[in-house]
Amino acid sequence: MTDTTLVRRRCHALIRWFSETPLTVTLAASFMVLMLFVMLFAQIIQPYAFDHIDLMNRISPPVPLQGSTLMHPAGTDTLGRDLFSRLLVGAQTSMLLALLGTCLGAILGITLGFLAAHKGRLWDEAIMGLVDFQAAMPWFIVALAVLAFLGNSMVMFIAIMALYGWETYARITRGLVLSAREQGYALAVRGLGARPRWIYLRHILPNISGPLLVQLTVNFPSTILFETSLSFLGLGIRPPMTSLGQMLGEGRDYLISAWWLAVVPGVMIFLITLSMSILGDWLRSKLDPSLEN
Amino acid sequence: MFWFLTKSLRAVITLLLVVTFVFFVLRLSGDPTYMLLPDDIDEATRTFYRQLWGLDKPIFVQYLNYLGALLQGDFGISFRNNQDAFQLVWDRVPKTALLTGTSLVISLVIGIPLGIVAALYRDSWIDRAVMAASVFGFSMPNFFLGILLILIFSLNLRVLPSSGSGTWRHLIMPASTLGISFAAQFARYTRSSMIDVLNKSYMRTAQSKGAGTARRVNLHALPNAAIPVITILGLKVGELLGGAVITETVFAWPGLGRLLTSAVASRDLAVVQCIMILLAITMVVANMLTDLTYGWLDPRVRVGAKAGSR
Amino acid sequence: MSYLEATDLVRSYEQSSRGLFRKPHKFRALDGVSLKLEKGTTLGIVGESGCGKSTLARVLLGLLDADGGCVTLNGQPTLNLPDTQWRALRRSMQLVYQDAGGALDPRLRVRDQIEEPLHIHNLPLDAVERILVSVGLFSALADRYPHELSGGQLQRVVIARALVLDPELLVLDEPVSALDVSIQAQIVNLLMDLQRDRGLTYLFVSHDLGVVRQISTRVAVMYLGRIVEEAPRAALFANPLHPYTRILIDAVPKPDPSLRRTTRIEIGAPPNPADPPSGCSFHPRCPLATARCTVEPPALRDFGDRRVACHLIKETV
Numbered sequence: 004m005t006d007t008t009l010v011r012r013r014c015h016a017l018i019r020w021f022s023e024t025p026l027t028v029t030l031a032a033s034f035m036v037l038m039l040f041v042m043l044f045a046q047i048i049q050p051y052a053f054d055h056i057d058l059m060n061r062i063s064p065p066v067p068l069q070g071s072t073l074m075h076p077a078g079t080d081t082l083g084r085d086l087f088s089r090l091l092v093g094a095q096t097s098m099l100l101a102l103l104g105t106c107l108g109a110i111l112g113i114t115l116g117f118l119a120a121h122k123g124r125l126w127d128e129a130i131m132g133l134v135d136f137q138a139a140m141p142w143f144i145v146a147l148a149v150l151a152f153l154g155n156s157m158v159m160f161i162a163i164m165a166l167y168g169w170e171t172y173a174r175i176t177r178g179l180v181l182s183a184r185e186q187g188y189a190l191a192v193r194g195l196g197a198r199p200r201w202i203y204l205r206h207i208l209p210n211i212s213g214p215l216l217v218q219l220t221v222n223f224p225s226t227i228l229f230e231t232s233l234s235f236l237g238l239g240i241r242p243p244m245t246s247l248g249q250m251l252g253e254g255r256d257y258l259i260s261a262w263w264l265a266v267v268p269g270v271m272i273f274l275i276t277l278s279m280s281i282l283g284d285w286l287r288s289k290l291d292p293s294l295e296n
Numbered sequence: 297m298f299w300f301l302t303k304s305l306r307a308v309i310t311l312l313l314v315v316t317f318v319f320f321v322l323r324l325s326g327d328p329t330y331m332l333l334p335d336d337i338d339e340a341t342r343t344f345y346r347q348l349w350g351l352d353k354p355i356f357v358q359y360l361n362y363l364g365a366l367l368q369g370d371f372g373i374s375f376r377n378n379q380d381a382f383q384l385v386w387d388r389v390p391k392t393a394l395l396t397g398t399s400l401v402i403s404l405v406i407g408i409p410l411g412i413v414a415a416l417y418r419d420s421w422i423d424r425a426v427m428a429a430s431v432f433g434f435s436m437p438n439f440f441l442g443i444l445l446i447l448i449f450s451l452n453l454r455v456l457p458s459s460g461s462g463t464w465r466h467l468i469m470p471a472s473t474l475g476i477s478f479a480a481q482f483a484r485y486t487r488s489s490m491i492d493v494l495n496k497s498y499m500r501t502a503q504s505k506g507a508g509t510a511r512r513v514n515l516h517a518l519p520n521a522a523i524p525v526i527t528i529l530g531l532k533v534g535e536l537l538g539g540a541v542i543t544e545t546v547f548a549w550p551g552l553g554r555l556l557t558s559a560v561a562s563r564d565l566a567v568v569q570c571i572m573i574l575l576a577i578t579m580v581v582a583n584m585l586t587d588l589t590y591g592w593l594d595p596r597v598r599v600g601a602k603a604g605s606r
Numbered sequence: 607m608s609y610l611e612a613t614d615l616v617r618s619y620e621q622s623s624r625g626l627f628r629k630p631h632k633f634r635a636l637d638g639v640s641l642k643l644e645k646g647t648t649l650g651i652v653g654e655s656g657c658g659k660s661t662l663a664r665v666l667l668g669l670l671d672a673d674g675g676c677v678t679l680n681g682q683p684t685l686n687l688p689d690t691q692w693r694a695l696r697r698s699m700q701l702v703y704q705d706a707g708g709a710l711d712p713r714l715r716v717r718d719q720i721e722e723p724l725h726i727h728n729l730p731l732d733a734v735e736r737i738l739v740s741v742g743l744f745s746a747l748a749d750r751y752p753h754e755l756s757g758g759q760l761q762r763v764v765i766a767r768a769l770v771l772d773p774e775l776l777v778l779d780e781p782v783s784a785l786d787v788s789i790q791a792q793i794v795n796l797l798m799d800l801q802r803d804r805g806l807t808y809l810f811v812s813h814d815l816g817v818v819r820q821i822s823t824r825v826a827v828m829y830l831g832r833i834v835e836e837a838p839r840a841a842l843f844a845n846p847l848h849p850y851t852r853i854l855i856d857a858v859p860k861p862d863p864s865l866r867r868t869t870r871i872e873i874g875a876p877p878n879p880a881d882p883p884s885g886c887s888f889h890p891r892c893p894l895a896t897a898r899c900t901v902e903p904p905a906l907r908d909f910g911d912r913r914v915a916c917h918l919i920k921e922t923v
Binding site: 196 | 667669694695700705707708709711712713726727767771
């Protein structure tokens with residue numbers, strides 16, 4: 004097959020994929036790709052440093068409105084800091100934290116789920132007990148308490164975010180592993196003399212990765228909301244650092260004089276969670292059409 | 297009966313775990329006499345508490361003393377007004393209950409009918425509209441929604457107050473803010489549950505018996521569809537309380553949530569610990585009630601004996 | 607000493623109690639099974655569903671634990687071994703069962719799965735091509751995924767995977783029952799060829815007497831966890847001694863109606879293994895049952911190179 008034919012086939016496949024996926028999903032995916040870009044390159048894209056003070060242009064609204072300036076198309080805050088740049092950096096912080104938290108939580112939960120399913124009996128009881136404990140308390144409130152007691156350092160905050168939602172991964176993994184273990188091929192490979200680790204890594208994990216991935220996309224919006232909520236209350240990310248939630252929290256005090264300071268970051272948060280939710284739904288429907296709900 | 301005992305035991309263990317967790321976190325954060333009591337308290341009272349909590353004794357004895365103190369309702373004294381922490385917290389409970397209760401009602405009243413309608417007219421524009429609305433609903437951060445509502449209704453239209461409590465006007469925005477996300481979630485769960493039930497063979501049996509749509513929906517579909525939704529309800533209590541914390545802060549609603557955030561900000565640990573434990577008790581009770589209701593509603597669960605599979 | 611020897615195998619199951627006060631029901635899937643298998647031969651095990659033949663297959667392989675009794679392979683005990691030894695033993699004995707598709711990972715190519723045992727035991731991969739040829743699979747087929755193959759092809763894959771470690775013993779549990787009749791014949795012939803070429807020993811479990819008759823050297827008949835008769839194939843089919851064996855053989859449809867016995871014995875309903883009858887467990891369905899049969903379980907007695915467990919079989923046979 005010549006190179007051009009191969010390229011053409013790939014293009015056709017891409018076009019077919021585009022036309023088969025709903026428009027909303029494509030938009031959501033594109034937005035998330037954009038966010039990924041922002042997350043990686045915010046420092047390069049931003050027109051100003053996010054803490055660059057420009058008192059001449061303070062409290063200027065976003066561009067189409069009266070009193071705005073093209074130098075700061077998204078507006079500025081009370082110190083004249085460019086809202087667009089702050090938005091980029093804020094989004095970067097929120098996304099990074101959410102990604103980190105989700106991944107750490109997933110790793111923790113999946114590992115514990117495997118352990119519970121594999122070791123069984125006492126380990127299972129103990130781990131499921133921890134799962135119950137975590138599920139019994141709204142982690143948001145526990146986080147507030149821990150932050151109150153132990154102070155708000157970056158390490159502490161990341162640890163709290165990592166522990167958010169691990170119990171869902173653990174529960175799902177445990178259930179999936181227990182049923183996957185009874186599958187014919189798992190038993191057959193055991194009969195071939197494979198060690199448990201071989202069976203888990205080579206057969207079970209790949210076969211359960213689908214639902215786990217879906218859970219990741221479902222969890223991600225919640226994690227973002229978790230971080231932004233805490234930062235909004237002033238308990239997560241605090242100045243001089245910035246995150247979307249922190250900006251919203253700051254902007255809340257200026258609703259009358261500079262409503263865009265709160266609304267713009269808020270819209271950003273909303274778009275991120277919305278896109279991930281749409282993607283998560285779509286992934287779930289692709290994975291198992293019978294779970295269409 | 298046996299099952300009830302196991303559930304109660306698990307509930308007690310969870311509660312014990314929470315209390316132990318709080319105890320250790322407290323000890324880790326510093327000297328409790330400084331953490332749990334106001335700074336300007338006199339030495340005599342401090343020594344008294346030092347003795348009361350047995351801070352010079354080994355940690356296990358301290359733990360037991362701590363448990364004892366909790367059981368007597370002694371959570372320490374709040375910084376701000378030199379008030380007993382428990383009393384301070386307890387006074388706020390009705391406000392929070394009002395807010396969360398109203399939000400729950402709103403979310404059920406909006407969410408469940410929408411979910412049912414979406415299921416009945418599956419794949420039509422109604423269904424798609426409801427699904428789109430619900431995705432919007434639970435993606436919207438509730439603090440942002442609250443701020444938007446304040447911006448529109450308080451600052452621009454000037455029809456509703458932006459803070460405080462007392463009249464229904466004060467209640468409507470916070471309750472709606474808190475309720476929207478859950479309405480969206482309930483709509484989705486109800487829809488999927490209804491679809492499952494509608495597809496079951498006993499529905500077709502009812503139809504072939506000549507039962508009309510309304511009868512089929514109400515008599516056959518709804519009770520069965522209700523079961524998963526009620527289970528979800530129990531699980532959502534935690535989220536509801538978490539959401540209440542934020543909503544109360546945004547709207548300055550004088551409830552537990554607002555108290556918690558200000559206590560956390562001022563490191564008023566007596567109040568924080570009190571709210572935590574109270575919340576844990578609420579959650580545990582809610583979970584138990586959900587389990588009980590679930591068992592009562594679904595006869596298959598009641599029979600309960602496991603098939604002897606190996 | 608025979609190649610494979612099982613002595614008094616017992617395996618019980620416990621049904622969890624239904625109430626607070628009822629004791630859990632114990633029933634024996636294997637109730638004292640003993641057998642001998644010589645190298646290079648095939649022992650067919652037949653019986654109705656629930657007689658314990660699948661359990662027997664798995665206990666012999668060590669895939670299920672036995673509650674009593676022992677099994678030796680070449681004189682070495684095989685039951686209740688520590689993990690490392692158990693895993694090493696897999697190179698000597700393998701299982702092929704009914705659900706070929708279910709025994710394969712849907713996400714991996716067939717070739718990778720045939721190679722897998724070699725990877726697990728750190729052996730060189732050159733056996734794979736030869737195996738593919740022996741089981742009659744094209745190399746191209748091996749690069750496909752399980753869902754792209756037919757039932758017969760899948761069973762060949764499973765057989766290939768079982769043989770790639772070069773085991774001496776193959777336990778087959780209803781390996782052809784899920785296949786079309788024409789494919790059944792192909793696979794049975796393949797198995798017989800492989801046995802001849804590689805000197806394999808087979809334990810062939812099936813409820814299908816026709817297939818068992820084709821492939822077995824000796825046949826054992828099981829009923830409710832016990833062996834009731836065991837004999838060389840020809841002798842068993844020509845002259846079944848135990849009443850149950852006679853019923854089973856009668857139940858096989860014969861192409862020539864004139865060969866049917868004049869008196870047809872009805873096969874009756876299968877028993878409930880959780881509540882076995884007293885004495886000889888077959889007596890409720892046995893047309894020849896006596897009073898002794900309701901009280902005293904018959905022992906498995908030797909008659910030349912046959913064994914039968916029935917009170918009514920006299921020494922002069």
